[in-house]
Each structure stands twice: as C-alpha cells, then as structure tokens.
Amino acid sequence: MRSIARFVVDTHSHISTLYQPKGDKSEQLRKEGKWDGMAHEVEAFDNSALALYDMDRYGVDMAILLPSMTGTYNETQLKIVRKHPDRFRACCSDQMTATKVVRGEITDWKLQMSLDEIEAALKTGDFVGIGEFVPGLNIYRYGYMPMPDFDQRVEEWDAFCELAVKYDVPVHFHEFNMFFRLGNPKWHHAKLLETVASRNPKAKIIFNHGYKDPDLNCKDPLESMKEVYTMVAAHPNVYMETGGWCEKNFEIAFDSGVRACNLMWGHDYGNVPQHIYRKNILDYRYDSKIGIMTDARVFEYRKTDSQFGSGYKGLPTIPTYQPDFYGWGMRTIDRVGEWLTQDEINLIMGGTAARLYKLPVPQPRMFPEARPDIFGENWRDMYPLIPDEQIQNPDPFRIPIEKKFFDDDFTSD
Numbered sequence: 280m281r282s283i284a285r286f287v288v289d290t291h292s293h294i295s296t297l298y299q300p301k302g303d304k305s306e307q308l309r310k311e312g313k314w315d316g317m318a319h320e321v322e323a324f325d326n327s328a329l330a331l332y333d334m335d336r337y338g339v340d341m342a343i344l345l346p347s348m349t350g351t352y353n354e355t356q357l358k359i360v361r362k363h364p365d366r367f368r369a370c371c372s373d374q375m376t377a378t379k380v381v382r383g384e385i386t387d388w389k390l391q392m393s394l395d396e397i398e399a400a401l402k403t404g405d406f407v408g409i410g411e412f413v414p415g416l417n418i419y420r421y422g423y424m425p426m427p428d429f430d431q432r433v434e435e436w437d438a439f440c441e442l443a444v445k446y447d448v449p450v451h452f453h454e455f456n457m458f459f460r461l462g463n464p465k466w467h468h469a470k471l472l473e474t475v476a477s478r479n480p481k482a483k484i485i486f487n488h489g490y491k492d493p494d495l496n497c498k499d500p501l502e503s504m505k506e507v508y509t510m511v512a513a514h515p516n517v518y519m520e521t522g523g524w525c526e527k528n529f530e531i532a533f534d535s536g537v538r539a540c541n542l543m544w545g546h547d548y549g550n551v552p553q554h555i556y557r558k559n560i561l562d563y564r565y566d567s568k569i570g571i572m573t574d575a576r577v578f579e580y581r582k583t584d585s586q587f588g589s590g591y592k593g594l595p596t597i598p599t600y601q602p603d604f605y606g607w608g609m610r611t612i613d614r615v616g617e618w619l620t621q622d623e624i625n626l627i628m629g630g631t632a633a634r635l636y637k638l639p640v641p642q643p644r645m646f647p648e649a650r651p652d653i654f655g656e657n658w659r660d661m662y663p664l665i666p667d668e669q670i671q672n673p674d675p676f677r678i679p680i681e682k683k684f685f686d687d688d689f690t691s692d
C-alpha cells in the first residue's frame with residue numbers, strides 16, 4: 280500500500296476522551312447551553328482502537344498523545360502508550376492541578392503547583408514533552424484572580440522553558456484565544472511567542488496549529504500569516520504544526536523562509552469537538568455568551584477548514600462520529616507535493632518529529648541531511664538528523680560528508 284511518506288507521525292492526537300462531561304452533569308450542562316466540550320471536566324475514554332485502525336489505514340506509524348481538557352490525565356495517556364509502545368508516545372501537563380481548579384477544589388492556584396506536577400511527570404522519563412496547554416491562563420484565574428499581564432506571562436513561560444530545557448523535551452505553545460477560555464485576549468499570541476522564543480533560545484517550542492487560521496481581528500489574514508511566519512523563520516527553536524493547514528499556509532510559510540525541519544504534521548486527531556466542512560456551507564459564526572466573533576474572512580482563501588462545532592449554527596457541539604482528520608490532512612500534503620520535494624515532505628510528515636521527540640525509526644538514511652538548501656545555515660547541526668541510537672536497523676557506518684564541502688565554500692556559489 281502506498282504511504283504518503285517514509286515515516287509518518289501524527290504529532291497532535293487526543294484519543295483519551297469522547298468529550299462527554301464527567302459524571303451525571305451531562306444533561307444539565309446541555310440544557311443550560313454550557314457544554315462545549317472544553318470548559319468542564321471530561322470523561323476519559325480509550326479511543327485507541329479507532330485511532331489504530333485509522334493509523335494502519337492511512338500509514339501513520341506513530342502518534343504523540345497530548346493531554347488537554349481536564350479529565351484527560353497524564354496517566355490516561357500513559358496507559359495507552361503502555362498498551363501500544365511501538366505506536367504512541369505522550370506529553371504531560373498539570374492535569375490534576377487543572378482538574379482541581381475546575382472542580383473548585385483549588386481556589387488559590389499558584390504557578391508553582393503546576394510546575395511541580397509537570398516536573399514530577401518529566402522525572403519519570405515516561406513523557407516526551409510538555410503540553411498541550413502551558414498552565415496559567417483562563418481556567419486557572421477566571422473569576423477569582425486577575426489574568427496575568429504580558430510581562431508576567433513571559434516570566435511564567437520562562438519557567439516552563441527552563442523545565443523543557445532541563446529535561447530536554449519540547450514544550451507546546453497554544454496561547455491563542457479560544458472562546459476566551461483557553462487563551463488570553465489581552466495581547467497577540469505571536470508577540471508572546473516571539474518574546475518567549477528569543478529569551479529562551481535553547482527551548483524547543485511547538486507552535487500548536489501553526490497559525491492555521493489567522494487572528495480574526497487582523498486587517499488582512501494573508502498578510503498577518505506572512506508576518507507571523509517571517510517571525511517563526513527567524514527562530515530556529517520554534518516548530519509549527521501543519522495538520523490543519525491549507526495550501527496557502529504552506530506557500531506563505533516557505534515563501535517566508537520557514538523550513539521543513541521546523542514543521543510537523545499534527546492537528547487535533549480524535550473525537551474532538553471540531554468538524555471539517557466546506558466553505559459557504561456554514562460560513563458564519565454567531566455571537567454568543569462565550570464571545571465567538573461574527574467573521575468568516577479566514578475562509579476566503581481556503582476551501583475547507585476545521586472549526587469547533589459550538590461556533591456554528593446547525594452543528595452539534597460534539598461530533599457523533601469521528602471526522603477524518605488524517606484523510607483530510609493528507610490530501611493537502613498531496614496538493615503541496617506538486618511543488619514541495621518528497622525529502623521535505625518526509626521531514627514534515629515524520630522526520631522532524633522523530634528528531635524532536637527522539638522516536639525510534641526503522642531504517643537509516645530515510646531523511647535528508649547535509650542539504651543547505653533544505654536546512655539553511657544551520658545544516659551542520661542537522662547531521663546526523665537522527666542519532667544512531669534511534670535507528671532500529673543502523674548501518675555499520677555513516678556516510679561522511681565530503682571534505683570539500685567544508686573547505687571550498689562549496690555552498691555559496
């Protein structure tokens with residue numbers, strides 16, 4: 280069976296819940312119109328059977344599980360990893376602390392509580408990253424303490440970057456405003472990302488969803504995308520997820536100097552509260568108590584998109600079936616494959632993730648190396664791209680880079 284790339288990793292997977300409220304609150308929350316799958320504790324559910332079916336069907340070798348909503352504990356992810364160690368790895372977050380905040384059991388949340396929980400998880404060596412959400416925004420402070428200002432948030436981020444560097448794992452950056460619950464409406468998240476990435480050059484920061492949909496308040500979505508991608512290109516320690524991107528995202532990213540070694544394929548796989556749909560079918564958001572904006576400009580340049588069901592009239596909040604994120608995402612890669620090389624696609628689809636998350640790969644020599652055109656000035660740091668210990672069937676030796684490549688300024692003319 281043809282696969283889309285040599286080694287495929289879904290780097291953003293949520294298969295530990297079906298986004299149903301925990302306990303018997305389900306009916307009440309729905310009646311009151313409060314249930315959107317996000318703000319309350321969810322019931323855990325092992326959705327790995329369908330995930331593995333899809334992975335086999337579409338040729339996805341491994342997936343990175345991210346805890347996200349309260350109730351999707353680190354331990355819940357780990358159980359799935361232990362059942363299928365050759366297919367999954369998991370990141371960790373402060374899931375217990377967050378759950379206690381949501382339950383009202385913690386009313387004087389301090390950042391240190393979350394840092395301690397994450398450090399304890401990293402110390403076990405069982406987790407490969409921090410995320411999806413870095414603690415400290417709305418659910419922690421909503422209603423009982425002031426939200427941080429920009430400088431305060433930068434300092435909080437410094438603390439998480441320090442942890443990430445100490446344990447040599449990437450940290451996920453998901454700070455954009457989602458229904459005023461998960462992000463912070465006070466500043467543009469790209470500005471925060473730029474500041475944090477500059478102050479913490481050793482921290483590997485994953486920009487979740489990679490600015491899939493530009494900020495709804497921006498003047499010109501494509502111009503805004505260009506500005507953000509130009510900023511990302513200037514920070515080799517920033518990685519972006521491409522799973523929900525359309526061709527325009529890829530085009531503008533590469534035009535802005537972003538490289539495949541900073542891109543990874545992943546976008547909220549799982550029975551998440553999102554639907555994928557066509558332009559002009561459900562093309563506007565309605566205003567509601569939770570502050571969703573009436574604006575569909577982001578759809579002008581793309582033909583399909585995924586959005587949260589709760590933002591649109593006529594869509595169930597939680598999909599009753601599992602929308603096919605893999606099939607959708609791979610068709611986009613097929614389209615950009617008309618101008619992007621397969622070497623670069625191999626990085627985006629798995630190589631970048633294998634390097635970042637230290638994943639086992641089956642064979643040597645699968646990913647590009649010693650290619651200044653692909654990696655830019657830092658190409659020497661990318662050789663070897665995958666260390667020997669990660670290669671399951673290594674060669675007896677590595678092919679050395681020709682000496683003249685270093686001596687004669689081989690690359691400049």
Ligand SMILES: [Zn+2]
Pocket residue numbers: 291293345347411547
């Ligand atoms: Zn997610």
